[in-house]
Amino acid sequence: MTRSSDVDRAGLLGGLALGAVMLVVALVVAFGGGAPPGPQTLAVRAGDGPRVVEVTLVGMRITPSVVEVPSGTHLVLEVTNEDGMQHDLAFASGPRTPMLGGGASATLDLGVVTTDLDGWCTVPGHRAAGMTMRVVATGGDGPDVAGGEVPDDGAAGAHHGAAASGGGLALDPHAEPGPDWRPYDPHLRPAPGGTEHRVRIAVTDEVVEVAPGIRQTMWAFNGTVPGPTLRGAVGDLFTVTFVNEASTGHGIDFHAGSLAPDEPMRTLDPGEELTYQFVARGSGAWLYHCSTMPMALHVANGMFGAVIVDPPNLPPADTELVLVQSELYLAAPDGTADEAALVAERPTAVVFNGYADQYVHAPIEVRVGERVRIWLVDAGPQRSTSFHVVGGQFDTVFKEGAYLLRPGNPEQGLAQALDLAPGQGGFVELVLPEPGRYPFVDHAMVDGERGARGLLVAVP
Amino acid sequence: MTAWSLVRFVHVVGAVMWLGGQLTVSALVLPVARRRLDEAARADLMRTLGRRLGIATVVAFVPLQVATGVLLAAHKGVTWASLADPGYGRLLAGKLTAFVLVMLAAGLHGWANGAGRPALARALAVSSLLGSLVVVLLATALPVS
Numbered sequence: 081m082t083r084s085s086d087v088d089r090a091g092l093l094g095g096l097a098l099g100a101v102m103l104v105v106a107l108v109v110a111f112g113g114g115a116p117p118g119p120q121t122l123a124v125r126a127g128d129g130p131r132v133v134e135v136t137l138v139g140m141r142i143t144p145s146v147v148e149v150p151s152g153t154h155l156v157l158e159v160t161n162e163d164g165m166q167h168d169l170a171f172a173s174g175p176r177t178p179m180l181g182g183g184a185s186a187t188l189d190l191g192v193v194t195t196d197l198d199g200w201c202t203v204p205g206h207r208a209a210g211m212t213m214r215v216v217a218t219g220g221d222g223p224d225v226a227g228g229e230v231p232d233d234g235a236a237g238a239h240h241g242a243a244a245s246g247g248g249l250a251l252d253p254h255a256e257p258g259p260d261w262r263p264y265d266p267h268l269r270p271a272p273g274g275t276e277h278r279v280r281i282a283v284t285d286e287v288v289e290v291a292p293g294i295r296q297t298m299w300a301f302n303g304t305v306p307g308p309t310l311r312g313a314v315g316d317l318f319t320v321t322f323v324n325e326a327s328t329g330h331g332i333d334f335h336a337g338s339l340a341p342d343e344p345m346r347t348l349d350p351g352e353e354l355t356y357q358f359v360a361r362g363s364g365a366w367l368y369h370c371s372t373m374p375m376a377l378h379v380a381n382g383m384f385g386a387v388i389v390d391p392p393n394l395p396p397a398d399t400e401l402v403l404v405q406s407e408l409y410l411a412a413p414d415g416t417a418d419e420a421a422l423v424a425e426r427p428t429a430v431v432f433n434g435y436a437d438q439y440v441h442a443p444i445e446v447r448v449g450e451r452v453r454i455w456l457v458d459a460g461p462q463r464s465t466s467f468h469v470v471g472g473q474f475d476t477v478f479k480e481g482a483y484l485l486r487p488g489n490p491e492q493g494l495a496q497a498l499d500l501a502p503g504q505g506g507f508v509e510l511v512l513p514e515p516g517r518y519p520f521v522d523h524a525m526v527d528g529e530r531g532a533r534g535l536l537v538a539v540p
Numbered sequence: 541m542t543a544w545s546l547v548r549f550v551h552v553v554g555a556v557m558w559l560g561g562q563l564t565v566s567a568l569v570l571p572v573a574r575r576r577l578d579e580a581a582r583a584d585l586m587r588t589l590g591r592r593l594g595i596a597t598v599v600a601f602v603p604l605q606v607a608t609g610v611l612l613a614a615h616k617g618v619t620w621a622s623l624a625d626p627g628y629g630r631l632l633a634g635k636l637t638a639f640v641l642v643m644l645a646a647g648l649h650g651w652a653n654g655a656g657r658p659a660l661a662r663a664l665a666v667s668s669l670l671g672s673l674v675v676v677l678l679a680t681a682l683p684v685s
Binding site for chain 1: 617621630631633634635637638641642645658659660661662663664665666667669670671673674675678681
C-alpha cells in the first residue's frame with residue numbers, strides 16, 4: 081500500500097514540523113524579546129508647542145527614568161500610577177502631581193525646560209528605593225539661562241543633603257524629658273481571659289517625644305511607640321482590625337501567626353482597613369511590624385510592637401515587664417526618620433520602648449527578692465541586642481520558643497545576657513538580691529550608651 | 541489541602557486525560573488496529589474514537605480546563621497586564637498560546653478527516669500531540685512561588 085505509507089510519512093513529517101512550530105512559537109512568547117525594563121532614557125525631539133511625554137509609576141520605578149529634551153522645550157508629563165499603592169511625582173523645581181491612587185493619572189506641566197530637573201515620588205522611602213527621574217536639557221547652555229526660578233543640581237543636592245544630615249539632631253545627655261512626657265508603661269499585664277482576642281489597631285501620624293527635647297513624627301500603632309502589647313496563650317485566636325488613619329500606605333505583619341502574607345499583609349491606602357486573623361500556634365515573644373516597603377523606614381518610624389504568647393504552664397512571676405528595643409534615626413525636628421542615616425545603619429539612638437534612656441528618667445521599681453520576668457523583643461530595624469542587667473544574673477532564659485536555662489538545672493548555670501537579632505524575642509527572669517539601683521542595658525555598649533538603658537530600682 | 545488543591549487537581553487530571561487520550565489512540569490503538577483490522581473496520585473504529593474524543597474535548601475538557609485555569613490564575617493574581625511580564629507571566633502566555641494552537645490543530649484534524657485529507661489529518665494529530673507536550677513542559681516550567 082504505497083499510497084497509504086506515503087500518506088503516513090507525509091502526515092508524520094508534517095505533524096513533526098507543525099509541532100516544532102508550536103514549540104518555537106510558545107518558547108518565543110515565553111522567553112523571546114523584550115528584556116525587563118531597565119533604566120530608560122527617552123529622547124524628545126524639538127517641535128512646535130508643548131511636548132507631551134507619558135510617564136508611568138510602578139514597582140518603585142519611574143519610567144522613563146530619564147527624559148532628554150532640547151533646552152527651551154515646553155515639557156508636559158502625563159503621569160499614570162499603574163501600581164497598587166499610592167505614588168506621586170514631584171520636581172525640585174516645584175511642580176508636583178497630587179497623590180495618585182492605583183490607576184490614576186495627572187498632567188504635570190514642567191514649563192519651558194532650560195536646565196536639568198530632578199523628580200521623585202514623595203511617598204516616604206520611595207525616593208530612596210529608586211523612584212526618581214531626571215529631565216535632561218540638551219543642547220542649550222542650561223545652567224546659564226536657568227535664572228533664579230529653577231534650582232540647579234547643586235541646590236537639589238543640598239536639599240537632599242539637609243535631610244540626610246538629620247538637621248544636626250543629636251542626643252543631649254543632660255537634657256530632661258519635657259513636661260508633657262509620660263513614660264511607656266513597661267508593665268505587662270496577665271493575658272485577658274478567653275481564647276479569643278479582638279483588638280483594633282489604627283496607625284496614625286503622631287508627633288511624639290522620642291528623646292529629651294527631641295520630637296519626631298512617628299507612624300504609631302494606636303498612638304504609641306511601640307504599639308499595644310497583645311498577650312494570650314498557645315492556641316488563642318487573635319482578630320485584629322487594622323485601620324490606616326495615617327497619611328501614607330501601611331500594612332501589618334504579625335510574626336505570632338502563620339499565614340499567606342498576600343492578603344492580610346497587603347498595603348492599605350489611607351482610610352482603608354482590613355481584618356487580620358491568626359491563631360497563636362507557638363509560645364514566644366513575637367514581633368509585629370508594618371509590612372509596607374521600605375520596611376526599614378516604617379519600623380524606624382515606630383511601626384512595631386510585641387505579641388506575648390505564654391508557654392503552657394508558665395510559672396507566675398511577681399513583676400512582668402516588656403521591653404521592645406529599636407533604633408531612632410533622628411531627622412529634622414518633628415520630621416520622620418532620616419533615610420540616609422538609616423541606609424548607612426547609623427542610628428542616632430537605640431532605645432527601649434521608643435524613648436532614649438526612658439527608664440533612666442522613669443526608673444522601674446521592683447521589690448528585693450521578688451521574681452522579675454522581662455520579656456524582650458528586638459524590633460530593629462537593623463541592630464541586635466545583648467540584654468544585660470548590671471548586678472543581676474538570669475536564672476531563666478527563654479529565647480525563640482525554647483528555654484535555654486531554667487532554675488535547678490544540673491549544671492547550676494546562670495546567664496548574663498540574652499542576645500536577640502532583629503525580629504527575635506524571648507524573656508529572662510531574675511531576682512534582685514538586695515536594695516539598690518540596677519541598670520539594665522544593651523551590652524553592645526555603644527548602643528547601650530546611646531539610649532538603650534534603664535534602671536531597675538530594688539526596694540525592700 | 542484546600543479548595544484550591546481540588547481546583548488544581550481537576551486542572552491536572554484534565555490535562556492528563558487529554559494527553560493520555562491522544563497517546564492511547566495514536567500510540568496504542570492505531571498500530572494494533574492496523575495489524576488486526578481491515579481498512580474499512582479500522583477507519584470506522586478510528587472515526588468513532590476520534591469523534592468521541594472530540595466530543596469529550598468540546599463538552600468537558602475545554603470548559604473544565606478554561607474554568608479551572610482562569611480560577612487558578614485569578615487566585616494567583618495574574619492579570620492581563622502581568623502576562624507580558626518576564627517570568628511567570630510570559631511563561632503562562634506561552635503555555636496559553638500553545639494550548640490555543642493545540643486546540644486549533646485538534647479541531648482542524650477533525651475537519652481534515654471529514655474532508656478526506658488523511659495526510660493533513662495525520663499531521664494535525666501528531667502536531668496536536670507534540671503541542672500538548674509543549675503545554676505540559678511550560679506548565680512544569682512555571683515558577684512555583
